[in-house]
Amino acid sequence: MPPSSSWLIPLALFLVLGLAASLYVVRARRPREERAAGLRMLGTLAWPDFIQLVLAVLNGRGYERSFGGAGTEGEYLLERGGQKWLLSSRHSRAWKPGTTGIAEFASHLRQQGLEGGILAIPGRFPPSAFSVGKAHRIELLDGPTMWDELAPALGDHQLRQIEQAARRRLLGQYALAWAAAAVVALLAAMALAQNPPATDPIVGGAQAPTPEATPAPEVAARAAPTTEGAAAPTMKTAAPDSLIPLEERRTTIAAAVADLPHVVSAHWPTPSTLQVIAKSEAFDPQSICPLLRDDPELGASRLQVQYPAGSERPVRFSQCRAY
Secondary structure (H helix, E strand, C coil): CHHHHCCCCHHHHHHHHHHHHHHHHHHHHHHHHHHHHHHHHHHHCCCCHHHHHHHHHHHHCCEEEECCCCCCCEEEEEEEECEEEEEEEEHHCCCCCCCCHHHHHHHHHHHHHHCCCECHHHHHCCCCHHHHHHHHEEEEECCHHHHHHHHCCCHHHHHHHHHHHHHHHHHHHHHHHHHEEEEEEHHHHHHHHHHCCCCCCCCCCCCCCCCCCCCCCCHHHHCCEEECHHHCCCCCCCCCCCCCHHHHHHHHHHHHHHHCCCCEEEEEEEEEEEEEECCCCCCCHHHHHHHHHCCCCCCCCCEEECCCCCCCCCEEECCCCCC
């Protein structure tokens, strides 16, 4: 191997390993870090803000607010399928692992004459708590179990905080990935320096032919360079199409959504939110997903669907795929 080209293999190895490790960080580690940062952020929210996010999640599950009958300060009376449920922020704040909080809340529900209740915390319920809650007709919601439903209801400022926290943790992982690639490339360079590949003997500036190594005429003819082959340009790998600019893709998606049945208009009030004004309750928000979810940057955007005035259906928040 010529000395001038002895560094090419370690360099190529360094680039391939570094890029492969970086791709793994982006595809596998980034969603996990964003989820972890989001769950940590939930623990810093004021209880009124957290409960509003929980109400948005419950609304997506078919619960509707009810303003009559049971319920005190810090409690929200909900209805689903003709049954009354009680969401209590007061009992949620008081719940601690190993306490009788679930049993106390169940007693409170019986006094109110309600079918069931909901306790929601930003942290994590132990696995044993879910079986206790089910026995008392109490649904337990914690950060991990409702994160995918809760994330679309977060504000832009909160999403930026999560993204920044995740990015800070990912920087160290990128550095570790490239450092590992550099170590492997260095070891490969040292191995090549100690064991250079053997070369065939050269006689008079040309390779000395031997009877065993003499190629067959047809092989020699294929191997011999020709004027036409030497002048032929090197074949280039076709480059992928350039991505369409982000704003142009937003405009195209909004126009396509606006053409869907039962839709009045669609626009982007924020870079991460697509607002859709429907003219009929027959509009299905999931019909937007085929137009949106395959976009690498916009596929995880939040969808805000607003039904016509006087409609019994509230504003719906959804998402075609998770971040």
